[in-house]
Amino acid sequence: MKNITVIGAGTMGNGIAHTFAQKNFNVNLVDISADSLEKAIATIGKNLDRMVKKEKITETEKMNTLAKISTYTDINSGVKGADLVVEAATENIDLKLKIFKQLDEICDANTLLATNTSSISITKIAAVTARPTQVIGMHFMNPVPVMKLVEVIRGYATSNEVTQRVMEMSRTLGKSPVEVNDYPGFVANRILMPMINESIETLFQGVAGVEEIDTVMMLGMAHPMGPLHLADFIGLDVCLSILEVMHDGFGNPKYAPNPLLVNMVMAGKLGIKSGEGFYDYSEGPRNKKVATQFIK
Numbered sequence: 001m002k003n004i005t006v007i008g009a010g011t012m013g014n015g016i017a018h019t020f021a022q023k024n025f026n027v028n029l030v031d032i033s034a035d036s037l038e039k040a041i042a043t044i045g046k047n048l049d050r051m052v053k054k055e056k057i058t059e060t061e062k063m064n065t066l067a068k069i070s071t072y073t074d075i076n077s078g079v080k081g082a083d084l085v086v087e088a089a090t091e092n093i094d095l096k097l098k099i100f101k102q103l104d105e106i107c108d109a110n111t112l113l114a115t116n117t118s119s120i121s122i123t124k125i126a127a128v129t130a131r132p133t134q135v136i137g138m139h140f141m142n143p144v145p146v147m148k149l150v151e152v153i154r155g156y157a158t159s160n161e162v163t164q165r166v167m168e169m170s171r172t173l174g175k176s177p178v179e180v181n182d183y184p185g186f187v188a189n190r191i192l193m194p195m196i197n198e199s200i201e202t203l204f205q206g207v208a209g210v211e212e213i214d215t216v217m218m219l220g221m222a223h224p225m226g227p228l229h230l231a232d233f234i235g236l237d238v239c240l241s242i243l244e245v246m247h248d249g250f251g252n253p254k255y256a257p258n259p260l261l262v263n264m265v266m267a268g269k270l271g272i273k274s275g276e277g278f279y280d281y282s283e284g285p286r287n288k289k290v291a292t293q294f295i296k
């Protein structure tokens, strides 16, 4: 596999395109928004500059990586000759089903179709195509060029051969892939989200404050970031939606989102991206202080 198409040039799409291009794949990056494509190339350039500064790559490698990426707003041109398409468009089920239906119609018969979805069923996405054996989850972590894990998710019909090819391809990228089956939350979010939800429950019941909860988990469990800070980083709306998928999918009350999380999302307090969540980021994402709501 040499030719990769990435659909969606947002946070994850630009990181995925960067990672493939740096390993010498030809990358077509597709987005409906020309503005997103422009920002993505600027972000990739900045991230590569940082790597040059830290002497992780040379200036020539940076230029070669950038030269490997072409951008498209037209999906038909963008998928021409693709061996693998990695979809990283907005997390919306109707949108993903529409994109996969279209990909199935316009891609070569042997093209593999992967999705970077955090929570949508791979089996459901595969079912709108005529090639469900060739549809798979490739769940990269943010920031993609840095994080080692790729959760490789087998849909109900994904073939062994396709799974092995995607595992191998992930290793070529310098990642450590882990194979998992397609059930709500897969593995990463199935374990992470209940922990975040429980941290919110602990805060909600007044057992401890925001900084105290995060400090316990950082200093006691060697987590690099406390769970409430991590929830702000991921986005509280994203956390809520993943918990809802697990709650619906398993019908188990243990996944029910805490009412404080629901309230915060309704109030538009979404974490770093909105400027406030459990912490206040009005002085920048690196200068967090506990949000006034949570100061005793």
Ligand SMILES: NC(=O)c1ccc[n+]([C@@H]2O[C@H](COP(=O)([O-])OP(=O)(O)OC[C@H]3O[C@@H](n4cnc5c(N)ncnc54)[C@H](O)[C@@H]3O)[C@@H](O)[C@H]2O)c1
Pocket: 007, 008, 009, 010, 011, 012, 013, 030, 031, 032, 033, 036, 087, 088, 089, 090, 091, 092, 095, 099, 116, 117, 118, 119, 139, 140, 141, 142, 234
């Ligand atoms: N952000 C994370 O930490 C993270 C981690 C793992 C997985 N994911 C998953 O990755 C995917 C992308 O998330 P993100 O955070 O990069 O989102 P984002 O909002 O930053 O970017 C989404 C991009 O998709 C584009 N888009 C929308 N419709 C499109 C279409 N029809 N064709 C092409 N492009 C289209 C948008 O213009 C936007 O640029 C989601 O499925 C999300 O669940 C996100």
